[in-house]
Amino acid sequence: MKNKQQTEKRFVSLGTKFILLxxxxxxxxxxxxxYVNVNLQKSSIIEQLKAKGQTMGSFISLISTDAIxxxxxxxLDRYMEEISHQPDVVYGAIFSPKNTNLSSYLNKQHxxxxxxxxxxxxxxxxxxxxxxxxxxxxxxxxAIQNGDETIGxxxxxxxxxxxxxxxxxVFKEQLAEIVVIILFxxxxxxxxxxxxxxxxxxxxxxSSERLAIGDIDHKASIISNDELGTLARSFNQxxxxxxxxxxxxxxxxxxxxxxxxxxxxxxKAKSAFMANMSHEIRTPLTAIIGFGEHLQSPDxxxxxxxxxxxxxxxxxxxxQQIINDILDLSKVEAEKLEVERIEVSLFELIKHIETLVSxxxxxxxxxxxxDYDFPLPEKIITDPLRYKQILINICNNAIxxxxxxxxxxxxxxxxxxxxxxxxxxxxxxxxxxxxxxxxEAFTQADxxxxxxxxxxxxxxxxxxxxxxxxxGNITVTSTPGLGSCFSIxxxxxxxxxAKLIDKxxxxxxxxxxxxxxxxxxxxxxxxxxxxxxxxNQRLISMYIHKVGAHIDIANNGQEAVDAALSKEYDLIxxxxxxxxxxxxxAVKILRERSYSKPIAxxxxxxxxxxxxxxINAGCDDFLAKPIDRxxxxxx
Amino acid sequence: MQHRVVYQRFFALILVCSExxxxxxxxxxxxxxxxxxxxxxxxxxxxxxxxxMAAYLSKQLGREVxxxxxxxxxxxxxxxxxxxYDIAHYNQYHYIKSHDEFGYEVILKxxxxxxxxxxxxxxxxxxxxxxxxxxxxGKKILFGGGPKAMQSYIITTLMLRRAGLMKGDYQELxxxxxxxxxxxxxxQHADAAGAGNLVVNFPAVKNKINVDEISFLELSxxxxxxxxxxxxxxxxxxxxxxxxxxxTLTSSEEGRSVLKQAKLTNLLKVEDAQYNxxxxxxxxxxxxx
Numbered sequence: 001m002k003n004k005q006q007t008e009k010r011f012v013s014l015g016t017k018f019i020l021l022x023x024x025x026x027x028x029x030x031x032x033x034x035y036v037n038v039n040l041q042k043s044s045i046i047e048q049l050k051a052k053g054q055t056m057g058s059f060i061s062l063i064s065t066d067a068i069x070x071x072x073x074x075x076l077d078r079y080m081e082e083i084s085h086q087p088d089v090v091y092g093a094i095f096s097p098k099n100t101n102l103s104s105y106l107n108k109q110h111x112x113x114x115x116x117x118x119x120x121x122x123x124x125x126x127x128x129x130x131x132x133x134x135x136x137x138x139x140x141x142x143a144i145q146n147g148d149e150t151i152g153x154x155x156x157x158x159x160x161x162x163x164x165x166x167x168x169x170v171f172k173e174q175l176a177e178i179v180v181i182i183l184f185x186x187x188x189x190x191x192x193x194x195x196x197x198x199x200x201x202x203x204x205x206x207s208s209e210r211l212a213i214g215d216i217d218h219k220a221s222i223i224s225n226d227e228l229g230t231l232a233r234s235f236n237q238x239x240x241x242x243x244x245x246x247x248x249x250x251x252x253x254x255x256x257x258x259x260x261x262x263x264x265x266x267x268k269a270k271s272a273f274m275a276n277m278s279h280e281i282r283t284p285l286t287a288i289i290g291f292g293e294h295l296q297s298p299d300x301x302x303x304x305x306x307x308x309x310x311x312x313x314x315x316x317x318x319x320q321q322i323i324n325d326i327l328d329l330s331k332v333e334a335e336k337l338e339v340e341r342i343e344v345s346l347f348e349l350i351k352h353i354e355t356l357v358s359x360x361x362x363x364x365x366x367x368x369x370x371d372y373d374f375p376l377p378e379k380i381i382t383d384p385l386r387y388k389q390i391l392i393n394i395c396n397n398a399i400x401x402x403x404x405x406x407x408x409x410x411x412x413x414x415x416x417x418x419x420x421x422x423x424x425x426x427x428x429x430x431x432x433x434x435x436x437x438x439x440e441a442f443t444q445a446d447x448x449x450x451x452x453x454x455x456x457x458x459x460x461x462x463x464x465x466x467x468x469x470x471x472g473n474i475t476v477t478s479t480p481g482l483g484s485c486f487s488i489x490x491x492x493x494x495x496x497x498a499k500l501i502d503k504x505x506x507x508x509x510x511x512x513x514x515x516x517x518x519x520x521x522x523x524x525x526x527x528x529x530x531x532x533x534x535x536n537q538r539l540i541s542m543y544i545h546k547v548g549a550h551i552d553i554a555n556n557g558q559e560a561v562d563a564a565l566s567k568e569y570d571l572i573x574x575x576x577x578x579x580x581x582x583x584x585x586a587v588k589i590l591r592e593r594s595y596s597k598p599i600a601x602x603x604x605x606x607x608x609x610x611x612x613x614x615i616n617a618g619c620d621d622f623l624a625k626p627i628d629r630x631x632x633x634x635x
Numbered sequence: 636m637q638h639r640v641v642y643q644r645f646f647a648l649i650l651v652c653s654e655x656x657x658x659x660x661x662x663x664x665x666x667x668x669x670x671x672x673x674x675x676x677x678x679x680x681x682x683x684x685x686x687x688m689a690a691y692l693s694k695q696l697g698r699e700v701x702x703x704x705x706x707x708x709x710x711x712x713x714x715x716x717x718x719x720y721d722i723a724h725y726n727q728y729h730y731i732k733s734h735d736e737f738g739y740e741v742i743l744k745x746x747x748x749x750x751x752x753x754x755x756x757x758x759x760x761x762x763x764x765x766x767x768x769x770x771x772x773g774k775k776i777l778f779g780g781g782p783k784a785m786q787s788y789i790i791t792t793l794m795l796r797r798a799g800l801m802k803g804d805y806q807e808l809x810x811x812x813x814x815x816x817x818x819x820x821x822x823q824h825a826d827a828a829g830a831g832n833l834v835v836n837f838p839a840v841k842n843k844i845n846v847d848e849i850s851f852l853e854l855s856x857x858x859x860x861x862x863x864x865x866x867x868x869x870x871x872x873x874x875x876x877x878x879x880x881x882x883t884l885t886s887s888e889e890g891r892s893v894l895k896q897a898k899l900t901n902l903l904k905v906e907d908a909q910y911n912x913x914x915x916x917x918x919x920x921x922x923x924x
Contacts, residue, residue, distance in 0.1 A: 071777055071825075072811030073818040074839050075677065100822065 076103035284315030367406025375500035381493025525570035530560035557581030671720030738867025755790035768798035777825035779813025791829035
């Protein structure tokens with residue numbers, strides 16, 4: 001209720017309040033000043049009156065001495081008559097020391113005298129005493145001396161009424177002057193206030209009202225260089241901020257809409273991907289499981305058994321590739337993937353790709369050519385694993401989407417010192433809109449592509465990310481039906497122009513199987529395998545036994561600790577995730593108990609972070625699952 | 636012969652003109668006549684009252700007349716002693732003394748309120764309970780003027796003596812003048828006042844007090860009013876001229892105005908013998924211890 005009353009208060013403008021305040025202050029100040037001045041004037045007039053009475057009384061009392069001594073009442077009366085001519089004198093009287101009246105003058109026109117004379121036989125003294133009761137009567141007494149003897153007393157009564165009336169008149173005049181002055185000053189002050197305060201404030205009010213109705217482009221005029229000017233500037237800054245906020249909001253909304261659109265697209269893509277992945281994973285799994293079940297039959301001819309085993313190995317490898325791609329992409333997106341920078345031979349690296357690509361093109365009846373735009377650096381600084389991964393991905397795609405014709409690779413050093421590899425095919429090509437989407441994860445040109453050609457749609461996004469990490473990019477030019485050209489540009493590191501070459505070096509060779517890869521490995525000693533999975537126990541035991549070493553099995557970390565501390569082993573293969581006690585804790589216990597033999601971690605968590613955890617826990621090396629036989633035997 | 640007559644007539648004309656011129660120069664060389672007025676009233680009032688008379692006389696005589704007065708009787712008397720005044724107006728006592736000692740001759744007397752004679756009176760308040768002169772024994776008597784005042788003091792004192800009241804039987808007080816003595820009695824500053832009987836007619840008294848509340852306890856017989864005298868050695872023609880001018884004031888408007896201004900109704904010719912009564916009174920009073 002109170003709030004309602006407050007809100008319903010009548011609007012009183014700032015100008016009205018200010019002018020009222022000014023008027024009140026001026027009126028009170030000048031009123032007080034006028035009052036004080038008038039009182040001072042009144043006091044001054046009364047003092048003058050007193051002085052006048054004093055002079056008059058002193059003089060008459062002086063000259064009355066002889067008259068009294070000579071019983072010259074007529075002369076005394078003349079003195080009183082003289083007094084009567086003086087303004088403001090209400091009465092004058094001379095008394096003997098025994099209060100016998102010698103002479104007197106009473107102004108019978110004075111309003112105080114007439115009532116005092118109403119009494120039948122008033123004495124002059126009674127009249128005087130009665131008149132003296134009035135506040136505006138100034139009574140004065142003067143002794144009339146004859147030497148030291150007082151021979152009479154002169155009484156004079158002066159009226160201060162005229163002084164009061166004069167003061168009132170002066171006060172009224174001053175009040176009138178004050179009103180005029182206040183009016184003038186108020187108008188002047190109001191003018192200044194209106195110019196310097198009200199106008200900027202009203203301007204701000206107008207601006208805020210326009211802002212309130214949505215006119216955020218409106219600017220407040222900066223009229224004065226003061227607080228209000230600052231306020232106007234702040235207001236404009238606020239509107240700017242608001243404007244920017246609106247723009248940002250619109251941008252954000254736009255971005256959100258785009259993101260939402262992308263999210264929807266991504267969701268669709270991910271759904272499609274999941275379906276595709278399901279297909280891609282199930283397909284090799286079908287082959288692996290199917291051929292595996294098929295091998296369980298004892299009556300399978302040896303020729304079919306060999307093919308079945310090949311299919312299982314190939315599909316297993318394909319499945320591993322799929323999983324590796326997914327892991328790599330997730331690492332890239334999480335910015336966890338790191339690339340190394342080492343010096344490698346460009347030509348050896350290309351030769352390796354050429355070896356892989358030429359085999360596949362031959363299998364598909366496609367041509368394969370390669371051109372070098374010399375001069376080219378013999379050595380580049382890059383991550384050879386990731387660089388090859390990019391090139392193989394692009395080449396595999398080119399081969400996959402090319403039915404006839406061939407693949408052509410061109411290698412050149414751009415003017416900006418970036419290395420460029422163009423992989424051109426004569427495949428199905430891409431529409432312009434498809435080009436924009438093929439580098440998005442889980443996206444292929446269209447869903448029919450995955451159905452027809454297979455693939456996860458992870459290769460190109462991963463390749464572009466890797467190219468970016470290697471200081472470059474991948475761009476595409478394509479003509480639907482005629483083929484595509486993927487250009488992989490990377491930073492080859494510092495290039496010494498003096499070391500640029502104009503032909504393929506003669507000593508280039510592909511990475512061939514080393515002797516150690518092909519020669520049968522023979523090991524000795526005893527290895528402790530801590531692994532809770534029976535199949536892995538069997539598989540690794542089989543690998544170890546096959547190379548001649550002895551192996552003991554521990555089913556969890558606790559057994560591994562007990563075994564290692566009770567028997568001497570040349571190597572411990574420690575699975576990280578096991579029941580009862582995991583491998584990490586077991587390693588820690590062993591290292592705490594000064595176990596100094598090598599321990600290699602086995603884990604399906606193949607991230608670098610996982611490897612660091614293992615190393616930090618005390619492991620000497622790291623082996624990712626699935627176990628690669630060659631890597632295992634490397635130990 | 637004819638030439639001789641012509642020369643005689645010419646010289647006669649020259650002589651006449653010379654005499655006229657000489658006379659004129661002689662007149663112009665005369666000292667101003669000094670008119671001394673005794674301070675019956677205060678000096679300023681006296682000058683105001685008699686200034687027109689002096690001017691009128693001067694005009695009529697063709698001779699400057701200087702009006703003088705004195706602050707008090709003593710000062711005025713000194714002017715008499717010094718023979719300073721050619722014309723003197725004073726009371727009867729002063730005249731008798733100036734006549735006897737310095738030869739002043741009375742020429743005129745006052746007529747006031749139509750009365751050229753004046754009586755002396757002892758005035759009391761009606762409510763005073765004083766009915767006879769003997770009742771004044773031990774009382775305060777306020778005499779107008781001073782011991783030289785003929786009407787107010789000398790005659791009234793003689794009246795008291797004759798009534799058996801000697802000096803010391805009453806307290807003598809002296810007012811500035813007779814009106815004040817009456818006013819003083821009225822206001823009970825004294826029990827009785829000594830004054831001329833005409834004083835109650837004076838506006839200065841009538842306008843100040845209620846004269847009905849006072850009365851004459853005793854009146855003397857009427858005697859000559861205040862005199863105007865001239866120096867005894869004054870040219871008789873001038874004396875006559877002055878007497879003539881002043882005694883005929885009522886015959887002209889200007890003269891009446893002069894009289895009115897001086898608060899007189901007339902000035903009458905008088906002779907020294909008319910003041911013998913006063914001489915006798917003075918003589919009788921001086922005989923009392």
